[in-house]
Amino acid sequence: MPGLEDLYREIILDHYRTPRNRGELETPPAIRTDGHNPLCGDEITVYLALDGEGDEATVGDVRIAGQGCSISQSSASMMTQAIKGRPVNEVLGLLRRFKTMMGIEGYEPEPGDEEIALGDLEALQGVVKFPVRIKCAVLGWNTLADALAVADHHVVPGAPPA
Amino acid sequence: MTLDVATVRKEFPILAREIDGAPIVYLDSGNTSQKPRRVIDAMSEFTERSYAPINRSSYRLAGEATDAYEQARAAVARFINAPHADEVIFTKNATESLNLIAQAWGRANLGAGDVVVLTEMEHHANIVPWHMIAAERGIELRWIPLTPEGLLDLTDLDRLLAGAKVLSFTAMSNVLGTITPIAELCTAAHAVGALAVVDACQFVPHNVTDVQAWGADLVAFSSHKMCGPSGIGMLWGRREILDAMPPFLGGGNMIDTVTFDGFTTAPVPAKFEAGTPPLVEAVGLHAAIDFLDDLGMAEIRRHEIELTRYALDALDERFGDDITIYGPDNVEVRGGVISFAFRDLHPHDVSQVLDQHNVCVRAGHHCAKPLMKVLGVNATTRASLYLYNDTDDVDALVEGLDSATDIFGLS
Numbered sequence: 001m002p003g004l005e006d007l008y009r010e011i012i013l014d015h016y017r018t019p020r021n022r023g024e025l026e027t028p029p030a031i032r033t034d035g036h037n038p039l040c041g042d043e044i045t046v047y048l049a050l051d052g053e054g055d056e057a058t059v060g061d062v063r064i065a066g067q068g069c070s071i072s073q074s075s076a077s078m079m080t081q082a083i084k085g086r087p088v089n090e091v092l093g094l095l096r097r098f099k100t101m102m103g104i105e106g107y108e109p110e111p112g113d114e115e116i117a118l119g120d121l122e123a124l125q126g127v128v129k130f131p132v133r134i135k136c137a138v139l140g141w142n143t144l145a146d147a148l149a150v151a152d153h154h155v156v157p158g159a160p161p162a
Numbered sequence: 163m164t165l166d167v168a169t170v171r172k173e174f175p176i177l178a179r180e181i182d183g184a185p186i187v188y189l190d191s192g193n194t195s196q197k198p199r200r201v202i203d204a205m206s207e208f209t210e211r212s213y214a215p216i217n218r219s220s221y222r223l224a225g226e227a228t229d230a231y232e233q234a235r236a237a238v239a240r241f242i243n244a245p246h247a248d249e250v251i252f253t254k255n256a257t258e259s260l261n262l263i264a265q266a267w268g269r270a271n272l273g274a275g276d277v278v279v280l281t282e283m284e285h286h287a288n289i290v291p292w293h294m295i296a297a298e299r300g301i302e303l304r305w306i307p308l309t310p311e312g313l314l315d316l317t318d319l320d321r322l323l324a325g326a327k328v329l330s331f332t333a334m335s336n337v338l339g340t341i342t343p344i345a346e347l348c349t350a351a352h353a354v355g356a357l358a359v360v361d362a363c364q365f366v367p368h369n370v371t372d373v374q375a376w377g378a379d380l381v382a383f384s385s386h387k388m389c390g391p392s393g394i395g396m397l398w399g400r401r402e403i404l405d406a407m408p409p410f411l412g413g414g415n416m417i418d419t420v421t422f423d424g425f426t427t428a429p430v431p432a433k434f435e436a437g438t439p440p441l442v443e444a445v446g447l448h449a450a451i452d453f454l455d456d457l458g459m460a461e462i463r464r465h466e467i468e469l470t471r472y473a474l475d476a477l478d479e480r481f482g483d484d485i486t487i488y489g490p491d492n493v494e495v496r497g498g499v500i501s502f503a504f505r506d507l508h509p510h511d512v513s514q515v516l517d518q519h520n521v522c523v524r525a526g527h528h529c530a531k532p533l534m535k536v537l538g539v540n541a542t543t544r545a546s547l548y549l550y551n552d553t554d555d556v557d558a559l560v561e562g563l564d565s566a567t568d569i570f571g572l573s
Contacts, residue, residue, distance in 0.1 A: 004518055008511075008569055040510060041527040041540040067540045069510035070570075136510065 006126035007133065008070065015120070016070040021080035023063045025049050030061070031150050035143030037135055042068035044076055044140050048147040050088065057088045057151070064140065071124075071133050076140030078120045088148065090116055098141055101125060102134050165457060165465040167552045173198040173453070174550055187521040187558040192336055192364060192499045192546030194386045197450075201389060204449035205442050216441055217415060217432070227441060234444035235431070237451045242381070243372040244398050251404070251434040252444060255395035256363045257287040259382035262397060262410040262434060263330075263359055264291035267380070270408050271357075274300035277326040279356070281306040281314055281342070282536050283335040286529040288361045288382075292330065306331070308536060312338040312489040319350055326356040333365035337528045337544065338489030339470075339499035341365065348377040357403070363387060367548070368466055368497050370459045379403050385443065390450035394443035397434070404430045411436040462549045466498040469547050473500055473556045480560050484567075488537060498547030501528070504563055505570075509543040512566055516543075519562040521555075 025032075025047035036043045044066040051060035062084055064076045079098075083091045093116045099107035101118070127137045171177050174196045179186055188196060214227040232247070239247040253259045268291075272278070278292050282305050296303055304322050307315045312335070323329060329351035334341045344360060351358040360381045365371065367388035373381050380399040386392040399407075409416055409427050413436035418426040427433045454462065470493045477485050477500070486503040490496045504512050509525035516523055524544045527534045534540060545559055 004515065004569060007514065013570065039526065041531065041534065042510075043540065067508075069508035071510070073508075130514070133510070133514070 006129055009123040009126060011120050011123040012070065012074045015074035015077040019064065019073055019077040021063050021077065021084065022065070023047075024065055025061060025063050030063075031147045033143050033146040033150060034066075035139050035146065037068075037072075037139055039135075040069075042066070042072050042136065042139060044068060044072060044143050046076075046140065046143045046147045048144065048151070050151055055089065059083045059086055059088065059091060062144075068139065069133075069136055071127060071136040072139045075121075075124055075137045076143075078124070079140050079144060082119055082121055083144070088151075091144075091148070094118070095141055095145060098124075099138065101128070102138055103128055104134070104138065165461045165549060167465065167550065170457065171550050171552075173200070175199055175202070177550060181520050184520050187519070187555045189545040189547065189551065189555060189559060190522045190524050191367075191387070191548035191551075192544060193524050194392065195367065195389050195548055196550065197391065197446075198389055198453050200453055201391065201446045201449045205391065205446040208445040209442055213442070215438065230448075231439065231441045231444050234448035234451075237448045238396055239398075241371065241451050241455070242366065242383075242398060243374055245374060246401060248429075248431050249398055249401050249404060251397040251399070251431045252439050253395040253397055253434075254393065254440070255386070256361070256382045256384035257395070259395050259397035260287050260330075260359075260361060261291045263380050263382070264295050266407045266410040266434075267357065267403070268292075268295040268299075268328075270406075272299055272301055272327055275302065277302045277304060278328040278330065279304045279306065279322050279326045281331045282308050283312075283314075283338055283340065283530065283533050284330075284332055285336050285361065285363070286531070287363075288330055288332060288359075289532065292328075305532075311491070312340050313495070314340070314342055314347075316343075316346075323350060323354045323356060326351070326354055328357045328359060330357075330359035331361065333360050333362040334368070334497050334499075335489065335530075335533075336364050336499060337501050337530050337533055337542065339496035339501075340489055341369075341495050341497060344376045344378070348379075351379075352377065364497060364499065367454075368459075369463050373398055385447040385450065388450055389453055390447035391440075391443045394440040394447055401430070404434070407434075409433050409436070413437045415439075457549065465549060466547055467493045469551060469553065469556065470496065470498040470500070472553055473498070473545070473547065473559070476556055476560050477502065477563075481563065485563075488542060498551075499544065500546070501542040501544040503539060503542060504566065507566060507570060509541045511570070512543045512563070515566040515569055516559070516562040519558060519565065521558050521562045523559070 030047045030049040034045050047063040049061040050057045062080045093113040097113050176196050212226045214223040216228040216231045235250050236247040238250045309315045333344050348358040358379045360378045362381050362383040366383040384395045416436040484505050488501045513525035526541050
């Protein structure tokens with residue numbers, strides 16, 4: 001069995017203890033989507049405020065609310081750091097890269113995705129060794145994908161929900 | 163005579179398995195129990211020597227298989243002190259038993275405005291089937307609340323039961339361990355003319371069960387939590403109630419006759435056993451019942467009372483205010499199901515660390531989301547004890563929790 005140090009990296013625990021971008025945004029203009037894991041009861045709410053429209057849109061602000069385990073909460077916290085201020089097209093690339101790293105079927109990186117730095121999110125690589133926890137790591141990302149879909153930015157057409 | 167746990171443990175092959183060079187500490191029996199050698203063997207032997215269709219072929223082998231299946235039914239009846247074996251119906255699991263009640267009895271007897279009373283500590287299996295019929299028929303669901311220590315608060319029981327058609331409640335909470343006043347609740351239900359339904363899944367594997375002493379009308383329970391195989395559940399009901407109920411699933415075995423125009427039903431229990439039943443599982447269940455009977459349910463209960471006391475004290479002594487244990491502290495009114503919150507750690511993280519010590523516990527909402535809301539949490543960690551657990555297992559739990567403190571830098 002892989003050691004717990006592969007899972008609970010210091011950077012993950014840091015985001016768990018001190019989550020970034022926690023809170024709410026006014027809706028509208030922000031989009032709110034709720035994600036939950038019916039098996040374990042974890043809940044994440046994403047508040048997403050976009051600046052601009054269509055292909056020009058960037059993530060103006062993002063906030064996370066909800067309750068969950070260290071993996072789901074830290075992953076969501078890192079996600080907010082990674083996407084804030086980024087063009088939506090890059091956010092979609094990041095989403096593909098992250099899901100690919102988590103071994104989720106249906107997500108293949110597109111040309112250019114590898115240019116997008118994962119930053120702190122690399123620390124979540126170890127989650128793959130604990131398959132039961134992958135759903136924790138992707139909960140925030142799925143909820144973000146829902147928010148982007150609401151904003152009419154379709155996320156990897158045809159990809160299965162994960 | 164007290165339970166000789168060391169000897170009991172030898173009967174369970176899986177407890178001899180090691181993961182990463184260390185034995186398994188199985189504290190998830192409230193979820194599903196492990197199986198003794200004789201259950202595993204009984205199922206293999208039956209499959210190798212006696213397997214054949216039941217109730218429909220005239221050769222000797224089929225007769226042998228039918229006898230084995232019916233002997234299992236008789237064993238279940240004796241185990242819960244049911245007056246007649248043919249009041250015991252085999253289902254897929256206890257969830258199906260409860261769905262059968264809500265669908266078959268409910269459809270025949272419930273209409274718009276009728277009241278079904280449940281408790282706030284029910285498992286989803288005793289909630290969702292009633293939600294389903296409630297949505298279809300316009301039925302009102304009422305909920306018996308809990309006291310702060312996790313007992314049923316019966317202060318307003320008369321008001322809640324006024325006009326009720328059904329009272330359906332757990333005999334023992336799968337989250338809090340609370341053992342409810344079963345006979346008292348059945349009496350209260352009957353006083354208003356309501357059907358008394360008992361979800362006895364957690365109770366039957368751990369206690370002496372007497373459905374006649376309870377005065378219950380319908381009782382659901384499962385094999386896999388009582389050392390028997392998965393894939394078979396039970397419903398016991400009073401004969402006149404079962405007789406008056408329409409069938410649940412239709413198909414082979416449950417009919418008297420079938421024409422192009424319709425059908426008539428077989429008498430119970432066949433009326434509720436459409437299709438080929440889980441007969442290998444019934445044989446395994448029979449072996450499990452013999453196993454439990456040989457040890458004695460009163461002895462098993464006494465062992466669990468002692469071990470639960472030991473666990474509650476050990477957790478409290480080591481962790482004090484850092485642990486919140488849900489449910490009553492009085493082990494006379496609770497079973498060995500111990501749900502807790504540990505510091506600020508999420509149950510997933512707690513169970514992940516415990517798994518590193520081979521300690522198997524459940525983390526989550528335990529299929530009791532409404533109860534989680536009452537407790538004000540999303541999830542809990544739950545250690546559940548059974549006849550094969552001993553103080554070493556509890557000590558391993560405590561040590562494992564200690565290491566969680568280190569990993570998350572909380573000390």
